[in-house]
Amino acid sequence: MIYCPNHSCQAANPEANQFCQVCRTPLPHRYLWAVGAGVPSLAVGNLLGDRYQHQQSQIFLDTQPAFPPTAEGQLPAWVIPYLHLSIYPRHMPRPYSLQPVALEDGSVHSVLLLEEAAIASYAQKPDHAPQLLPALVEAWTTATALVQLDWLFQIAQLWQPFHAERVLQTLMMPALLRVEGASLRILELQPDTETQSSAAALVGLGDVWQPFADQAQSAIAPFLNQLCQQLKQGVFHSPEQLVDCLNQAIQQSSQRQQLTFDWATYTDQGPTRQRNEDACYPASGTVSQQTVTSLAAGRQPPHKLVVVCDGIGGHQGGDVASKLAIATVEKALTSFLAQATVETPAAIALEIEKAICQANDEIARRNDSEGRQAQERMGTTIVLALIYGNDLYLAHVGDSRAYHVSPLSCRQLTLDDDVAAREARLGYSLYRQALYQPGTGSLVQALGMTSSKSLYPTVQRWVLDEDAVFLLCSDGLSDNDQVETFWATELLPVLVGQRQVAAAGQRLVELANTRNGHDNVTVGLIRVRVAQQPSTAVEPTLATPQPLSDRLGTETTAPLNSPSSTATALSAPVQSAAPRSRQSMGCLVGSLLALSAIAGTLVLLLGPALRRPTVSGETTAFENADFAAVATGLSRWPPSLNSAPAVDLSVGRFVQISQGRSASPAEAALILQNEPGNSVNASLPASANPASIEGIIPAGGIFQVVGTQVAADQTEWVRLRVCSIPSGATLGDRPSESGSLPGQLPPPAPAELLNLLQPGQEGWIQVSAIASGVQPLSNLGVSQRGVCIN
Template sequence: MTNHTAAKIVCQNPECQAPNPASHNFCAHCRTAIPKVYLWAVGEDALTLKTGQTLANNRYLAVNNRVLLDTKPGWQPEVIDRVPEFITPYLRLVAHRPHVPQVYGSVALNRSGRRTSTLWLLEKAPIYSEGLGAALAGKVMPELSESWKTVGSMRQLNWLWQIANLWDAMAVEGVSRTLLHPEVLRVEGGLMRAIELMPNGDSPPKLAELGKLWKLWQKQARIGIAQALEKICDRLIKEDVTTATQLIALLDEALRTVGQKQFLNCNYITLTHTGPTREQNEDACYPPSSNGLYQKTGFELSLAIVCDGVGGHQGGEVASNLAIDTIQRRIENVLDKPENRYPDSIAIQIENSTCVANDQISLRNDSENRQERERMGTTMVMSLIYGHEAYIAHIGDSRLYRITRTGCHQMTLDDDLATREVRLSGVLYRQALGMSSSGSLFQALGMNSSTALHPNIRRTIVDEECIFLLCSDGVSDRDRVEQYWQSEILPVLEGKVDLATACQRTINMANTQNGHDNATVALVHCQVKQPVEAGQNTAIQDFPANATTTFTQTDTLLLSSPETNSKDRQRTMTTQAEVPDSPRRQPLLLGAIGAIVLMAIGAGGWFLSQGQPNPTPAASPSPALAPSPAVTPIEPGVQ
């Protein structure tokens, strides 16, 4: 690997364009952020690239095997007119990032005595940037199969769960065989990320093939899940489980049980600002930004919402606040009942609450006789964390990012016309941005009946320390989050600043680097403490080494079928403590009870050590893309 840290990256500020060393994060001349864009090359000649080689008039530098560094990230990448068939699945699967890389551009390769070939460059591939230092920058992240034996039960199940959730979408696009190639499946902490897509060819794979691959990994599964995973693999191979929905249900069972042994602490805070150029603030957030820091544990609901209102005199402010009041009240009231806290039920309640909020705003528009651009509406993005799961929902172009020590990933997909063109027409996003009204929204709350509304809801597993950043477009415009997350948000994970300081700094960044709109931020800091498992090398884990909970052989899960009801699930969870007592086992039972008590005290002490919460207010997955033809696009910047 070449020493590319000495390479020069041209400042993206068109009025500066000064060359800077790749080791710099900001331009030495104008202080503009310098993005490090590492790209993965695909195409028939991708393997012929040599480290140190430059392409496209010295724009791209080969820094590793098939890894290129863009030295002019502010310039539009070149793209040939015709997108080949093997590239279109990347475009249609854009909603599944960060699991699937996206198309950045293309490069023509001229070979002497041969025809010209084309390399396609993929961005947001599993390649380290600068998050862990210059030594890793430009290196491809490790294979899942290599990392499998070094992680705990929760992460092993999480990776498999992500694969299962990708199966149907990839099958539709003819690339589900990707999930059967271990060399393609890379991991970044808890994230499973494919480095490229593999076509199915003439023989689409069955889930039974997935069972055979997982069977190889199962031999090195953790004690707590080994038996359950063996049953899952056997059922896949025997074709007792034939759909991804059934497989996800089985993995959800295992995750739910293992997740009960995971400690999760959520600190969250919000802040909103009118901005330097606006007269009124049409953004809104929950919890209210004046209420300071909140703290919840994993089995309490942690809800954060950001809305960005649009339309008419004071209409945006009314719409955003009405949306938050409606969604917050309905979700917390319904999910206050434990029997409603299952994945399907939670997702349904989020969708229903969003649709009710939409109709409330729409009725208000009708009652005030608001027409076309005078109709008020709002975007919405929310996170709901419960146990080991995070539910993400959004409408419009307010965004949610997931930030860890190794990267920052946008987890939502804007409901704008440019994105729709990418998914439906197979054009590159940068090309779609050149179309008229590309930034206009095709859906927002309150603009039409809920029958034409399609909330985007996805579920993700939280098995590592991370921060969810929710924000309005006054913060995210011009890729400011991607440019500044390391300087403004990452220090929280490094223990250098507190959450309130990071929140204020992010608002300041938005006002100085964008400044054209209201700016609103919600930061949700998830602190995860995993149990230490038998035989586990804790030195390679990303949870505190002083965790005391341990798994034993009797913690093994016994799963029957996806249709098992909650009472049956409780009966099949057998441990030593459930065996009828005998004189020899009574001391063991007492010891187990004592260990549980000590564990609870230790967990409580750990949470208290993270800081006391402020009082909480008393009232306190696949994106669908089928907008109604009657939807009127919402022009960007119209308030």
């Protein structure tokens, strides 16, 4: 029995019927992948927690998808990396529910159920049994050279964040690497068995990748063989160098590729709103097509921009904000891309970010000039797609979304900038559990609310090497999981050529108005068709890494993504570089701006209480060229915690401290004190001695060490100045959707967000309280330095 989403009726035999037998509502079939020590004790066919039906080995079906899932008890440490790494939605499954399982020996273990897992659910054919997506080793030999490079490129991008979460072993075990077309999907995480540097671990990657090089397409086989030799010899000193080499190989391999784009944009006021505060670019009703072919070296490739904005402020000017944002972004990017030189991915991503920040400041200045404060300020969300040559760049702020449609799934590529997502990615709660708490739907950032110094757009890059459909939309469509419900009937036909993008876009607006109807709705739909051409041979010399100092510019801006958002999200740094010379820049930093680079650094910062322990025992390595199956029975229960290395806290250093969770007064929190060496313990609740407390450290905030001192009891103290904090760490000016009753405010934000230190404040803290939860930072950009700019 599966419950109908409208909560009022049920439908039997859901596997054989796509619709509720009573009201004909489409039934979401949410298949979940189970991990944990209790999984082997669960018999196929039985229910877990009276709700989750065991379909086959480790695959469960949620029989009550219309009701919020539950998480029993405190989240165990081994679950936390899944939450931190959920900032990579293209690759990672997301924790859905945590269920206790009693074993025969009387012990109780947790089973974690993962949604968005590497499962082919065949939504368009619900009578088909679910099965795992093919392993990378199974799909390798039949893939094109460009897709093969793209898969390895995605692994390289995930290297640093996986190392930070101590699950790097996952990327060394091909059985855990699944593929959906050109997208790499992680089946589950495997804890590391030993602690080693990221660079040292790269040596072993050469052996893991050697079988792939031996069976690679002829156009790239010499390059990959050379790359593996360089890895095994320890020539690569950082994952960024590996990303750089693979990125250049992708650019060379795709020179003969031909792409055709079809797009359409529509916006509608909706049945209940008095005005349309949404806006789109190109103008609503635009339908067009463009073919991109290979160009001579040095010529500027064509580009196309699609933008969706959802205004905030109602009669206060949400429609003005959305239109102003589009006009500013379009003007800035068009001017930049009209230059004669071919731009690097780094430069393009940086300009997208700068254009969004410019739009933010334009709206903020308008608010300031009109004396608007707090809830009176107008603002807007934004999501955009920029096609440039063979790449597609996605960027967003707020809760307007981007989706990717493949033959097997529709995946959300952006993570909403709301409190629920922030709580999940910081490791405090499962997302769907947080989603149903009061106030967690509040946005933590939107354009126009504050200065761009506190704005952190998410920017991702997508290599276009397969047919795909991308959907941009406001929450008038995405609310209540409407995209996930109807993608198979409305968007899949576009992908396979059975429906035009114009007809599909109009149909999505109609569905939004009839199924939701509470808001304006805007959609931008892009269909990508790839004409397969012989791949250009990649020069083996590209496998030689270049020193990072030769490829990086003099200044690196690494703004923090909103803790409510991502890729991209979780207060994580976006590594975008301002190149000293665009011609010499190459593609290194651009690769850092791709989806898998977004937020990669912050996962290093989350404190030892949230870190993944190590495990003892052996795991089977993938060693032979015959793509032998990797042994199962992975150890998932690490026994001990790793100690954190010492960090330089000398005066002038910039650091990011993650252990300072924005906790309520009833919970322990890291606090700054007005004097060193007083009687207040730095780990006590902030309410312990209010007279000595400066405030609670905001998680993900960036600080500068401005003083050091040894107290009378010989304890070491440092004085920290708050330089910048993640957008959303204060909700005093939080944006709210329009349409509320006069005088009605949105639900209050969680109490833990209200007493945090703000930029410019200073205080003392004991070194021992923060040493294990500190990450040193360098090459900071303007937005990260904030008030510490000088």
